[in-house]
Amino acid sequence: MTKASVVNDLVVRFANVNGTGSASANGFFSKAIFRMGIPVSPKNIFPSNIQGLPTWYEVRINENGYLGRRDDIDLLVGVNPHSLSQDIASVRSGGYFVYDSSKKLHGEFLREDIHYIGIPMMQLCMDNFEAPRQQQLFKNIVYVGALAALLDIEMEVIQGIIREQFARKEKLIPPNFLALDLGYQYARNHFECPLPIRVERRDKLGDQILIEGNAATALGALYAGATVAPWYPITPSTSVVKAFEDYAKKLRVDPETGQKKYAVIQAEDELAAMGMVIGATWNGARAFTATSGPGVSLMSEFIGLAYFAEIPVVLVNVQRGGPSTGMPTRTQQPDIFSSAYASHGDTKHVLLFPSTPAECFELTAEAFDLADRLQTPVILMSDLDLGMNDHLSPPLKWDDNRRYDRGKVYTAEDLEQIERYGRYLDIDGDGICYRTIPATHPTKGSFFTRGTSRNEYAQYTENGEVYVRIVDRINKKWETAKELVPPPVRYSDQHRSAEGVIFFGTSTYSALEAIDLLEQEGIVLDALRIRALPFNREVLDFIEQHERVFVIEQNRDAQFRSLLVNELEVSPKQLIKVLNYDGFPITADAIMTQIKSHLSVKTNGIR
Amino acid sequence: MTYIKPKFRHPGLPKNTLGYSRADYEGAISTLCAGCGHDSISGSIVQACYEMSIEPHRLAKVSGIGCSSKTPTYFLENSHGFNSVHGRMPSVTTGANMANRDLIYLGVSGDGDSASIGMGQFCHVIRRNINMTYIVMNNGCYGLTKGQDSATTDFGSVSKGGSKGLYQSIDLIGLALELGATFVARSFSGDKTQLIPLIKAAMSHPGFALLDVLSPCVTFNNNVGSTKSYDYVRDHIEATSVLDFVPEEEEITVSYPEGGSASVTLHDGSQLLLHKLSPHWDPTDRHSAVNRLQQAKKQGEILTGLLYIDPQSQDLHDIMGTYSKPLNSLQEEDLCPGSATLEKINASFR
Numbered sequence: 001m002t003k004a005s006v007v008n009d010l011v012v013r014f015a016n017v018n019g020t021g022s023a024s025a026n027g028f029f030s031k032a033i034f035r036m037g038i039p040v041s042p043k044n045i046f047p048s049n050i051q052g053l054p055t056w057y058e059v060r061i062n063e064n065g066y067l068g069r070r071d072d073i074d075l076l077v078g079v080n081p082h083s084l085s086q087d088i089a090s091v092r093s094g095g096y097f098v099y100d101s102s103k104k105l106h107g108e109f110l111r112e113d114i115h116y117i118g119i120p121m122m123q124l125c126m127d128n129f130e131a132p133r134q135q136q137l138f139k140n141i142v143y144v145g146a147l148a149a150l151l152d153i154e155m156e157v158i159q160g161i162i163r164e165q166f167a168r169k170e171k172l173i174p175p176n177f178l179a180l181d182l183g184y185q186y187a188r189n190h191f192e193c194p195l196p197i198r199v200e201r202r203d204k205l206g207d208q209i210l211i212e213g214n215a216a217t218a219l220g221a222l223y224a225g226a227t228v229a230p231w232y233p234i235t236p237s238t239s240v241v242k243a244f245e246d247y248a249k250k251l252r253v254d255p256e257t258g259q260k261k262y263a264v265i266q267a268e269d270e271l272a273a274m275g276m277v278i279g280a281t282w283n284g285a286r287a288f289t290a291t292s293g294p295g296v297s298l299m300s301e302f303i304g305l306a307y308f309a310e311i312p313v314v315l316v317n318v319q320r321g322g323p324s325t326g327m328p329t330r331t332q333q334p335d336i337f338s339s340a341y342a343s344h345g346d347t348k349h350v351l352l353f354p355s356t357p358a359e360c361f362e363l364t365a366e367a368f369d370l371a372d373r374l375q376t377p378v379i380l381m382s383d384l385d386l387g388m389n390d391h392l393s394p395p396l397k398w399d400d401n402r403r404y405d406r407g408k409v410y411t412a413e414d415l416e417q418i419e420r421y422g423r424y425l426d427i428d429g430d431g432i433c434y435r436t437i438p439a440t441h442p443t444k445g446s447f448f449t450r451g452t453s454r455n456e457y458a459q460y461t462e463n464g465e466v467y468v469r470i471v472d473r474i475n476k477k478w479e480t481a482k483e484l485v486p487p488p489v490r491y492s493d494q495h496r497s498a499e500g501v502i503f504f505g506t507s508t509y510s511a512l513e514a515i516d517l518l519e520q521e522g523i524v525l526d527a528l529r530i531r532a533l534p535f536n537r538e539v540l541d542f543i544e545q546h547e548r549v550f551v552i553e554q555n556r557d558a559q560f561r562s563l564l565v566n567e568l569e570v571s572p573k574q575l576i577k578v579l580n581y582d583g584f585p586i587t588a589d590a591i592m593t594q595i596k597s598h599l600s601v602k603t604n605g606i607r
Numbered sequence: 608m609t610y611i612k613p614k615f616r617h618p619g620l621p622k623n624t625l626g627y628s629r630a631d632y633e634g635a636i637s638t639l640c641a642g643c644g645h646d647s648i649s650g651s652i653v654q655a656c657y658e659m660s661i662e663p664h665r666l667a668k669v670s671g672i673g674c675s676s677k678t679p680t681y682f683l684e685n686s687h688g689f690n691s692v693h694g695r696m697p698s699v700t701t702g703a704n705m706a707n708r709d710l711i712y713l714g715v716s717g718d719g720d721s722a723s724i725g726m727g728q729f730c731h732v733i734r735r736n737i738n739m740t741y742i743v744m745n746n747g748c749y750g751l752t753k754g755q756d757s758a759t760t761d762f763g764s765v766s767k768g769g770s771k772g773l774y775q776s777i778d779l780i781g782l783a784l785e786l787g788a789t790f791v792a793r794s795f796s797g798d799k800t801q802l803i804p805l806i807k808a809a810m811s812h813p814g815f816a817l818l819d820v821l822s823p824c825v826t827f828n829n830n831v832g833s834t835k836s837y838d839y840v841r842d843h844i845e846a847t848s849v850l851d852f853v854p855e856e857e858e859i860t861v862s863y864p865e866g867g868s869a870s871v872t873l874h875d876g877s878q879l880l881l882h883k884l885s886p887h888w889d890p891t892d893r894h895s896a897v898n899r900l901q902q903a904k905k906q907g908e909i910l911t912g913l914l915y916i917d918p919q920s921q922d923l924h925d926i927m928g929t930y931s932k933p934l935n936s937l938q939e940e941d942l943c944p945g946s947a948t949l950e951k952i953n954a955s956f957r
Contacts, residue, residue: 034957209956219952225942227934228705230698247952251944259930261941263705268731272698275691275728279702282689283667283710284935287702305692395953398946404939437935438667438687438703439710446664448680450690460680 008038008063010074010197012147015087016140017080019051024165025140026057029147030390032157033061034210037202041067041509043389043585048235048329054083061199067392068510069585074197075151077143079121084109096195098143098150102126117191119146124182129175138179145183152194154201155184207395209357213386214290216357217316218243219396220364221288222251225404226314228287230265230276232295235328236384237318240290270295274302274315281312282449284437286368286404290316293335294325296342296379303377304343305451310424310433310474312371312407316364316380318387321583330583331384333505336559339379340533346471350378350481351533354386355508357393363486363531365398370484372407374477375432383554385506385585408434415444423447423458424470431476478534485532488539491515492526500526500546501578501595502539504560507552507586514591523599525550533563540568543575550595552578554586623660632657634684638677644796644822645675645744649682651799652713652742655806656683659854666711667703671696671725674751675717675744675822683713694725697732697741704737707933708924711810712739719749722758722777729779733786733815738922740809740816743779744796746824747835754827765832778904780914783817784897789920790816791896792913795840796823804879805913807852813874814920821909845903847912848890849882871918881913890916 012029016022023044030042041060047053060070072092078084078099085108091097093113099105101118110116121142125135148155158180166172187193217240221229231241245264252261267273273289280287291299296317306313321327322334341348350370352363364380371378408428415421415436421444424433436445447458453467454460461467491512503511508529515525528542543549543564551561558577565572578594580586620628632653637646656666663685670676672693679688691699700714721729721743732741747764749755759779760772783791790812794802802820809816821840823829829836834843848869855876869890871879881890888899896915903910923929930937 207953209953211956219949223943223949225937225939227937227942228702230702230705251948252942254930257931258928260928261930261934261937263924263927263929263934265701265705265735267698268727271695272701272728272731275695275698276702276705278691279669279689279699279704280706280935281702282699283703283706285706287706301692302695396949398943398949400946436687439664439707442662442664443685446685446687448688448690451692452690 004196006197007200008061008202010061011070011072012059012061013073013076013090014057015076015078015080015083016055016057017082018047018049018053018055020140021137022055022057022079022140025144028158028161028165029144030059031161031210032148032153033059033199034205034392035157035161036154036199037205038063038199039065039067039204039392040210041389041391043069043385045584046329054080063202063204065204066509066513066588068513069587071587071589077147079139079143088114096150096197098146100139117146117150117187119143119183119186121183124186125179128178128182134175138175141176141179142183145180146187147183148180149184149187149193150191150195152198152200155180205392208392209395210390211357211393212239212388212390213354213357213360213382214239214318214388215243216360216393216396217290217364217380217382217387219247220361221314221368222247223361223398224286224365224368226286226288226368227262228265228276228280228285229262229289230267230273230287231289232267232270232273232291234270234292234295236320236388237290237292237295237316239388240316240318270298271302274299274313277313277315278302278306278311281371286314286372288314288316288368290318292318292320293322293338296335296338300338300343303349304345304347306377307343307347307349308345308451308474309449310375310435311449312375313377314364314367314371314380315377316382319381319383321581327583329384331506331585332554332581332583333381333383333507334555334559334581335381336553336555336563339381340563348478349533350374350376350485351381352378352486353381353504353531355505355529357386357391358396359531360386361396366486369405370481373405373432373484374481375407375435376477381505383506408432410434410436410440410445412441415441418444420457421445421447422456424454424456424473426473426476430480431473432480482534482536485534485536487536488531488542489529490527490538490542491529495526495545497524497526498547500528500542500549501552502528502530502542502549502564503552504530507554510586510588510591511552513588514595517588518592518595523596525595533567535564535567539564540570543568543570548574548576548598550576550578550598552586552591554580556581623657625660625662627657627660627663629653629657631685632663632683634679634681637681639674640826642825643674644746644824645678646681647796647799648742648744648802648820648822649678651802651806653682654799655803655810658803659807659810661711661810665709666713668713668715669696669700669703670715671717671720673717673720673749674746674824675715676720678744679715694720694723695728696720697725697728697737700739701732701735701737704739704923705929706935708738708929709933712737713810714739714741716741716743718743718745718747718757718759722779726758726777730782730786733783733788733817735923736787736789736814736920736926738814738924740806740818742818742820744822745779745819745835746822746828747833748824748828750824750827754824761834764834765830767827767830778900779817779819781897781900784893784900784915788817788915789814789917791915792817793819793821793909793911795821795844795911797837797841798844798911801846801850801911804850804852808850808873808879808913811852811873811875811877812916812920814917814922840909843907843909845908845910846884847888847899847910847914848884850913851880853878853880871916873918879913879916890914891918
């Protein structure tokens with residue numbers, strides 16, 4: 001086997017048992033790579049379980065910044081006896097399998113084409129630690145130490161991370177250091193270190209941060225002034241409101257009285273959570289909730305009310321695999337339809353598609369302004385991959401001069417100037433009417449909010465003409481929204497190719513990698529990343545400028561492609577599906593293979 | 608259709624301390640059936656708010672779906688109203704209350720809206736002790752869809768079509784007591800002398816106040832054999848007490864014979880004077896209220912009046928320690944931690 005060294009380009013996978021304390025050890029590993037200035041992307045692949053089932057942690061390290069998921073595993077740390085055979089099989093030919101050699105590996109697990117690196121993790125811990133719980137926990141640190149030797153990770157960096165982690169429990173630092181050193185020394189003494197695949201310090205990250213999308217979303221809501229956060233637990237959205245509350249406890253408590261300038265309520269279900277959001281925003285506060293696909297289904301009736309009664313709503317949908325309970329701990333983008341057209345009757349909603357934690361922050365804050373401005377639900381379409389995994393991201397930014405856009409709200413002074421207030425009068429011609437908040441004025445501006453048809457003065461009516469006037473006026477807001485939502489991102493100014501690629505959200509990472517790799521093979525593609533529904537003119541232009549457009553997304557039915565067809569009235573033949581829906585984030589490989597299969601058909605047929 | 612009433616007010620009409628006449632608390636003309644119990648309840652709400660000199664714009668009325676939930680259009684037209692989703696009035700009111708703790712919240716629901724589709728929200732809003740008055744206009748049937756049985760239709764109660772109720776009925780009062788409600792009362796739409804002071808007391812109570820008001824459906828459930836008809840209710844009603852609500856500033860002028868009366872002082876200083884009609888029952892003791900209710904049930908009585916009140920009630924804002932100013936009044940200065948703090952947060956992720 002060759003000894004040519006591969007630096008800063010590898011995938012390391014950890015195979016653990018859920019609930020054994022491996023998560024923090026694995027986190028130390030990723031953080032150490034990050035602190036060595038090398039682009040890194042860790043992903044949790046976890047079961048719907050708290051303790052006992054297999055769980056994986058996969059880390060892609062790539063100097064060029066390609067951080068989408070990659071299939072070939074260069075090194076696997078296998079400490080879960082129950083997934084051993086599957087784990088060993090997943091290592092690429094010529095790769096490395098690091099295992100606990102306290103017990104001899106059974107013959108059936110031996111492969112000719114990979115390297116075995118046995119570290120007696122349990123034995124080292126038994127010899128050096130007394131308490132059984134410690135023996136178990138430090139096993140994880142032992143393998144981190146061994147990896148430091150094998151991959152050439154700077155020990156001082158890991159030690160620094162451990163020191164920070166246990167700053168408040170200092171007595172845990174020495175045993176952690178001991179465990180780290182046990183692994184490090186054992187690997188050094190028994191194997192040729194470092195391996196031909198290794199890392200090396202770089203300065204590639206600038207001021208970037210390593211953060212989960214859900215934490216960034218929570219901070220976006222906090223900075224945008226959300227005060228009421230009702231919610232119901234559901235993976236993978238739970239950590240959004242959890243993080244909101246954690247930060248609010250630090251940043252939103254009145255120093256004098258200890259009173260909270262926020263209200264987090266765990267609701268009895270998603271219906272109630274959405275009802276509370278609607279009640280709070282109707283009453284003039286900024287409110288939001290976070291959920292996943294099943295929650296959106298439950299909220300749908302209420303979302304239709306908010307749409308028709310024109311009440312601002314911010315909903316975070318951290319998507320996961322469906323339908324039904326589906327794959328609750330695996331990623332997908334399968335709620336495009338159910339979110340875009342949530343509820344009965346003619347409804348359609350503003351969707352925002354973040355692809356990085358920084359965008360989770362920005363677009364969540366933007367969602368509040370858009371919801372207030374347009375007086376309608378706005379749904380932030382995140383997913384499990386983005387929400388629950390650490391991602392490299394530009395730092396979160398806030399302009400202190402920024403003011404909240406609360407949209408068209410009449411004050412008491414405004415109402416004094418008005419002869420007769422009509423809640424649903426379109427005075428400005430943009431489809432958006434002026435609302436009033438309860439208790440604004442003693443005798444003016446009150447109105448009755450209802451989900452039934454009503455006239456411009458909010459009075460109940462079943463007159464068909466009036467109904468049409470009202471729903472057409474609401475539709476006008478959709479046109480207005482096109483100018484307000486974030487525009488798409490174009491990756492090259494030139495019209496370089498007859499073929500284009502459209503993608504959104506977390507497919508971005510692998511899409512950009514695939515486009516680069518295809519270009520190296522001589523296949524040039526123009527690229528557009530969409531960030532919002534409704535689609536604006538730029539999206540239509542892009543499609544019209546290309547003969548064929550590949551639409552990359554992570555669901556079975558190519559829902560986003562159908563959305564483009566439906567909303568822009570473009571030919572379905574022009575849009576080609578590029579899909580992945582196995583619960584794992586899409587890879588550049590999968591994208592390239594699918595795109596190339598279409599290109600070769602064309603080549604064969606025409607040229 | 609919503610009918611608009613003429614705005615003309617006779618200058619000689621009596622006015623309350625705010626200078627409003629009773630008509631200022633009215634709403635649009637009702638579109639419910641003539642003789643509907645719900646209209647009497649609307650009238651009692653108007654009278655209670657007028658007498659208490661409530662500023663109409665400081666009250667928010669929220670309802671679900673059904674005949675009962677239509678009524679907020681028919682009272683307090685200077686208040687913001689919200690006719691929301693079937694069975695979901697509690698969550699909408701909870702959100703509204705969280706946004707502004709300073710308003711009076713009046714939730715209106717029916718037996719279908721609360722005891723069937725909205726049962727979950729009914730239970731959970733009680734647990735949270737949201738500061739609101741929750742009126743159930745209870746007619747034991749689905750009026751708006753032409754008279755189907757509801758979850759409060761008693762077992763064996765005969766419908767207009769002649770069929771008997773097949774299931775056990777849900778007693779919202781008993782359930783509320785069980786769930787820890789801090790103000791529990793039952794009344795009858797036809798008994799304004801009892802209902803009006805109960806509404807006043809409920810609105811003064813700092814926490815969740817349930818008023819289950821029997822309100823016969825003249826069209827679909829007022830027949831012989833129905834346990835929610837005017838005749839049946841009148842025949843079986845058993846009042847626990849005669850109640851007077853005395854606002855803080857007023858002198859107490861009513862007096863009852865010693866021994867049979869109880870006085871409860873509310874947070875805002877107003878008082879409830881209860882002339883107990885049944886002995887061995889203490890309205891501030893949940894256990895005795897539950898017992899009294901069970902006893903009445905056994906005897907086939909419909910127990911009315913204030914059954915239970917917790918004078919120490921703390922609403923959810925107090926329990927959670929929310930800011931004393933309404934959350935909807937806070938601006939950037941209070942809400943946005945600013946860029947310098949964000950820089951520190953960024954640093955914690957490096």
